Amino acid sequence: MKSIIVLVIVIALSGCAAVKKDKALESMPYDAPVQKISMTAKRFEFTPEVIQVKQGTHVILEIESLDVTHGFKIEQYGILVTIPEKGRATVEFYAKEPGTYPFQCSHFCGAGHFGMNGKIVVE
Ligand SMILES: [Cu+2]
Numbered sequence: 001m002k003s004i005i006v007l008v009i010v011i012a013l014s015g016c017a018a019v020k021k022d023k024a025l026e027s028m029p030y031d032a033p034v035q036k037i038s039m040t041a042k043r044f045e046f047t048p049e050v051i052q053v054k055q056g057t058h059v060i061l062e063i064e065s066l067d068v069t070h071g072f073k074i075e076q077y078g079i080l081v082t083i084p085e086k087g088r089a090t091v092e093f094y095a096k097e098p099g100t101y102p103f104q105c106s107h108f109c110g111a112g113h114f115g116m117n118g119k120i121v122v123e
Pocket residue numbers: 070071105106107108109110113114116
């Protein structure tokens with residue numbers, strides 16, 4: 001109970017809590033294959049903007065901002081992080097189910113911000 005209260009306070013103080021890992025990682029088989037993917041973010045695109053992974057993969061995605069602060073959000077995996085100006089952020093998820101998982105920039109970065117997105121295709 002105490003830890004829940006502390007967690008709530010931490011989330012409240014931090015404004016937007018960073019979630020770097022998909023909850024499904026907890027139930028992932030220990031021998032799931034790992035795939036590391038590098039991505040860059042700049043006004044107003046992610047490169048690559050379409051990522052294809054195999055079902056059952058533990059995906060580690062390292063994102064580098066080439067310019068300003070960006071964000072990275074995958075709604076369906078519950079992932080939300082900030083990528084600092086000229087910095088990096090790493091997110092992880094378990095590609096448990098096949099499907100298309102859209103992602104987008106979650107930190108306002110200018111005129112083209114709302115079109116800064118892409119998708120993960122799990123096959
Ligand atoms: Cu943006």
